[in-house]
Amino acid sequence: MPIFCEKRQLVMPGDLLAEGDYSAGDNTYRENNKIYATRVGLADYDKRGLYVVALKAFYIPNVGDLVIGKVVEVGFGNWTLDIRAPYLATLRASDALDRPFKPQQDDLPSIFDVGDLVLAKIVAYDRTQDPLLTVREEGLGKITKGQIIEIAPTKIPRVIGRKGSMISMLKKETVCQITVGQNGSILVKGNTSEDERLAIMAIRKIEQEAHTSGLTDRVTEMIRKEKGGVGNVPESK
Amino acid sequence: METSQKASSLINENGLRMDGRRLDELRPVKIEVGVLGNADGSAYIEQGKNKILAAVYGPREVHPRHLALPDRALLRCRYHMAPFSVEERKPPAPSRREMELSKVIREALEPSVFVEYYPRTSIDIFMEVLQADGGTRCASITVASLALADAGIPLRDLVAACASGKVEGHLVLDLDDAEDKKGEADVPLAFMPNLNAITLLQMDGMLSVEEFEQAVNLALKGCKQMYELQKETLRVKYVAVKEEVAEE
């Protein structure tokens, strides 16, 4: 039962990955006992089967994901948000108010208006309905301070890093609060706009060099240089 | 004004065509992917004198809403020729030919897309022919397929296309405009090699059943070469961004 690709091999749609009784994981499909890639990416396999880590993909909502969305429409009893996905997301008035919507009393635009950015979580999503959001948890709601940077959703894992190593370093070095939306939008909140600018620069660098190794160290060095001090390569954790 | 034409031959005594090609040779091809900033995916092809740009937007919400399909994405295709793309200026409004080609091109690409993954959305494919010299529907399919891959839309396979035909009694591959106009037959074909699937097949002219079979095999040969070029284009672009992605 042969596997035709190597680990981390660049594959493209239609490339034959394996033949036989393997399971078809992410970004693959099975036809006539053969497994093929569906997207450009790096092929890999484990005991569960074959899969491809896509290099180019758009964000597909998952229940539980933290996302940053932009209000594009204020409806009757709800808001519609653009979360940079194939589907627009809905936030119900009753969710934001934490009680039933009272049309006579409640003025929705005063809570969230068109153009506002909102940090929310996806509570429901399936084939028959657009994603449903909630802002009822701690920390969720309208974004009033800080700056937003949008990157390709496939690079988000790199920004977080192995066991959160990259993002902890970023937070520490830039002294910023960094909230990562799974949909590729990242909120950076610092004490000064200079700190925020540094964080954004660092994230851009990660996005561009995501394919290289030793990135954590290089980004740290870059931040320190920018801050004015001589960059010392920190001890790796 | 009529230009008087001597009986100029499209194929000379050595079996070479006007541009020096052998009967079964493709025109020079150059393809690039990711050329437009706004589109979700894009690609550009030059094949002989053909210059065609393709862009993909989607999957995205369908406008108008009532066209949305409950269980799959709606694939929409627009094949359009720029007014300056042909010898005699072509008026910008879609012609009947462009409408037919938009349809057959859509039907050529659709079997490759996993439309069932994105219900209630649309995937819009736009192809603009900037300069035309025969075989534009095939080149458009080839470049649109790459634009779909560049948009990160999951595909069963790339779709590669090429036309064969009969010119002055010989079966030839990849006809240019002069050969198409003066030749005896034209057979455009699009193919997905993995599934052995012919997704576009048209013919006009006159061929015996045996000649038709030979023409199909010749076109398939051309498709396979285009397919390799498509893969090479993606490889060249992405080998530079091979990622080490953090393990969860």
Place this chain on the structure above:
Amino acid sequence: MTYSIVAASLKQKQIAQSVSRGKRLDERGLTDYREIRIEPGIVERAEGSARVRLGKTEVMVGVKIDKGEPFPDVPNEGVLTVNAELVPLASPTFEPGPPDENSIELARVVDRGIRESKTIDLEKLCIVPGKRAFVVFVDIYVLNHDGNLIDASAIAALAALLSTKVFNYEVENGEVKIKPGYTQLPMRNYPIAVTFAKIQDKLIMDPSLEEEQVMDARLTVTLEKDGRVCAMQKGGYGYFTVSQVLEAVKMAQEKAEELRKIVVGG
């Protein structure tokens, strides 16, 4: 009375099971055509016409001849133009408005069959080279859609052309003057379109509307009187394998002979 074209999934299963056993829901064999009825000359005001019924699909074709100008690149030939209309009364899915991609495709496929096989002797329709020629307008009017509009339209177009009479004329001082009497439209070939639907990997001829709603893909092969292929069109979201295409062409050759006898006679 049904307004929806969504095929019930149960019906889809029925058709699929039936086809894999070599039969269709209406008891036809996989290569059987529905009953064909042709009525030529049905519109007396037109120079040529025919109404064709292929099962419940009904198509009318009218041929009008007018004086016009030849195309500059072929100054010695008359002009052929084919148009199709999917009028709203023919189906709940046809909407009024300018021709959509389906009616354009239909017209162009029928046109290719007639044009590429040189059915009409266009040189005989030249009146004054470079200046005046006859223009043959073939208008396809679909009256009821129950599948396989292409074959029905192609048969109707051929029957209409066979019934077409061109008015006699003489050229006087560069002006075309109509004389009494008519001549039969000069024809050299008799193209026949044979359309297949692919269902469950089987090729079935002359698909009904129900079958078209569940098919993977469609292939039309047009053959002229000597058995040569003069037009081909694949349609639908699916695909054909190479061997299916080649098999279809051979099957179409045989069937076209049969159908040609019905339309042209003898």
